[in-house]
Amino acid sequence: xxxxALSRADDTAQxxxxxxxxxxxxxxxxxxxxxxxxKDRATLxxxxxxxxxxxxxxxxxxxxxxxxxxxxxxxxxxxxxxxDVRRRFPVIAESLLFAASGQLRNMASIGGNIMxxxxxxxxxxxxxxxxxxxxxxxxxxxxHGLNRxxxxxxxxxxxxxxxxxxxxxxxxxxxxxVVVRGLAKVRSIPFTDFHRLPxxxxxxxxxxxxxxxxxxxxxxxxxxxxxxxxxxxxxxxSYEFALVSVAAAVATDRRHLRSVRLAMGGVAHKPWRxxxxxxxxxxxxxxDIDALRSAIAESFIDARPLDHNGxxxxxxxxxALRALQTAGERT
Amino acid sequence: xxxxxxxxxxxxxESRPDGARMAETGSQSVRVSVTVNGHARTMVVEPRMTLLDxxxxxxxxxxxxxxxxxxxxxACTVHVEGRRVLSCMTLAVMQQGKRITTIEGLxxxxxxxxxxxxxxxxxGFQCGFxxxxxxxxxxxxxxxxxxxxxxxxxxxxxxxxxxxxxxxAEIRERMSGNLCRCACxxxxxxxxxxxxxxx
Numbered sequence: 001x002x003x004x005a006l007s008r009a010d011d012t013a014q015x016x017x018x019x020x021x022x023x024x025x026x027x028x029x030x031x032x033x034x035x036x037x038x039k040d041r042a043t044l045x046x047x048x049x050x051x052x053x054x055x056x057x058x059x060x061x062x063x064x065x066x067x068x069x070x071x072x073x074x075x076x077x078x079x080x081x082x083x084d085v086r087r088r089f090p091v092i093a094e095s096l097l098f099a100a101s102g103q104l105r106n107m108a109s110i111g112g113n114i115m116x117x118x119x120x121x122x123x124x125x126x127x128x129x130x131x132x133x134x135x136x137x138x139x140x141x142x143x144h145g146l147n148r149x150x151x152x153x154x155x156x157x158x159x160x161x162x163x164x165x166x167x168x169x170x171x172x173x174x175x176x177x178v179v180v181r182g183l184a185k186v187r188s189i190p191f192t193d194f195h196r197l198p199x200x201x202x203x204x205x206x207x208x209x210x211x212x213x214x215x216x217x218x219x220x221x222x223x224x225x226x227x228x229x230x231x232x233x234x235x236x237x238s239y240e241f242a243l244v245s246v247a248a249a250v251a252t253d254r255r256h257l258r259s260v261r262l263a264m265g266g267v268a269h270k271p272w273r274x275x276x277x278x279x280x281x282x283x284x285x286x287x288d289i290d291a292l293r294s295a296i297a298e299s300f301i302d303a304r305p306l307d308h309n310g311x312x313x314x315x316x317x318x319x320a321l322r323a324l325q326t327a328g329e330r331t
Numbered sequence: 332x333x334x335x336x337x338x339x340x341x342x343x344x345e346s347r348p349d350g351a352r353m354a355e356t357g358s359q360s361v362r363v364s365v366t367v368n369g370h371a372r373t374m375v376v377e378p379r380m381t382l383l384d385x386x387x388x389x390x391x392x393x394x395x396x397x398x399x400x401x402x403x404x405x406a407c408t409v410h411v412e413g414r415r416v417l418s419c420m421t422l423a424v425m426q427q428g429k430r431i432t433t434i435e436g437l438x439x440x441x442x443x444x445x446x447x448x449x450x451x452x453x454x455g456f457q458c459g460f461x462x463x464x465x466x467x468x469x470x471x472x473x474x475x476x477x478x479x480x481x482x483x484x485x486x487x488x489x490x491x492x493x494x495x496x497x498x499x500a501e502i503r504e505r506m507s508g509n510l511c512r513c514a515c516x517x518x519x520x521x522x523x524x525x526x527x528x529x530x
Contacts, residue, residue, distance in 0.1 A: 001379040002379070003377070003378075003379055004378055004379060005359075005378060006378040006422065006424050006425070028422075028425075031420060031421065031422060031425075032402060032417075032420050035381075035402075035420050035421075035422070036401055036402060036420065039400070039401065048378070050425055052425070077414075077475075077480065080480070080481070081475075081478070081479070081480040081481070083479075083491070086481065086488045086489050087489050090488050090489050093481065093488045094483070094488055097481060097482055097483040097485075097488065098483045100508075101405065101507055101508025101509075102415060102468065102471075102472060102475065102505055102506075102507075102508050103402075103405060103408055103415045103416050103417045103468065103508045104402060104417065104420075104508065106414045106415060106416055107416050107417065107420065107421070238483065238503070238504050238507035239507040239508055330489075
């Protein structure tokens with residue numbers, strides 16, 4: 001790794017002030033993505049600020065209104081093992097358990113999980129292929145290159161990468177909020193607005209600015225939480241990023257879908273909500289497979305596969321169907 | 332990663348005018364005190380040195396192996412505060428005051444840990460390069476299962492998990508962060524299963 005300095009923060013407001021005024025400084029919590037990026041020279045911060053000592057950011061707690069608050073410094077394994085999370089929002093626990101490995105889940109923080117950067121091999125490659133995320137303006141090697149793992153929705157000619165977080169897909173389905181503390185105030189960002197589509201500025205993964213620190217994730221209480229499921233399909237059965245994944249959360253009335261929330265991973269630069277399918281699925285019986293299939297297909301009319309990932313269009317619809325059925329059985 | 336000329340500044344923590352406490356600057360080395368295998372140890376490390384390199388090169392504990400150095404193979408698994416972590420993706424400078432256990436610290440009074448003994452009985456290795464990581468991972472994984480942690484192989488995460496449910500499929504899933512290029516997986520799973528009953 002390149003040479004850098006490291007300091008420890010013990011006060012949140014001070015940590016944010018230091019970050020706001022230093023363009024060469026990065027926060028570090030678990031470090032499981034940041035150290036990899038630094039070893040691959042995809043980011044070369046001159047200074048790291050260790051935020052693990054900031055007070056009260058590792059809690060998992062119920063707020064007075066019943067919503068779940070997950071502190072940004074809580075570790076993936078603690079959230080996945082938490083019995084309230086497992087009972088109220090199984091989709092969250094499952095998305096975490098299907099990610100990374102036991103060792104990495106013990107290290108990685110929740111805030112860092114949603115900040116992780118794409119696994120696009122061109123982005124991670126230190127040998128200098130064109131990549132607009134690494135070097136804005138250099139081009140996208142994946143657009144007409146090896147793009148089997150890349151996006152089928154929302155991509156631009158500048159970038160066809162996907163977001164790697166499984167947890168983010170579950171949180172998008174549940175309409176969670178990212179609680180961000182900046183220099184002036186604390187704000188709540190709806191989860192589907194947190195990550196960006198690439199457009200012409202793919203170097204920006206999300207809407208955070210310098211001087212912003214994720215302090216928590218808030219998950220609103222909703223009946224669909226209990227009837228939820230995360231289904232992830234990958235090239236090997238464990239310890240691998242998703243080809244396609246689906247977070248489904250449903251409420252039913254005598255086996256008819258009363259409300260549906262569907263988000264997909266592995267298909268876009270951000271967790272991809274299937275809004276058209278959610279509307280079309282309302283009122284459909286869980287036992288009417290053909291109707292479920294055609295309702296899901298509503299969200300795939302605008303799919304735009306690349307040269308090597310056409311299979312994702314069909315795979316994703318099948319994964320959505322199965323996730324929906326499993327979630328339905330939990331209601 | 333190692334630097335030929337390393338500054339030996341022992342400045343640990345100094346105040347900056349803006350209030351953030353700086354541990355050091357630039358490539359200056361820092362003194363970090365930890366407890367390794369029950370003994371108080373001090374490492375003098377650059378901020379960029381991983382815990383893996385510090386254990387091997389500063390403390391001469393070479394039982395912990397460096398495989399991929401990217402958090403993908405698990406060969407460098409150690410315990411920090413009782414939890415299994417990847418020492419290659421951990422900065423030594425961030426471990427001040429932490430309790431660390433390596434493969435060298437598992438045996439007690441000359442007796443192998445039950446997981447170590449089970450690996451020998453079940454022939455859970457060939458070349459041996461991944462073995463210390465496998466064993467460190469297995470030891471902590473059994474504790475995670477005893478604590479009721481579910482896994483991706485658990486049928487229903489909404490229910491409590493008990494150690495009696497730690498099937499071969501569960502062990503395979505929970506050990507998937509440790510690769511074995513000799514492919515001794517069946518014997519590794521048998522060894523961990525056997526040790527679960529004994530530890």
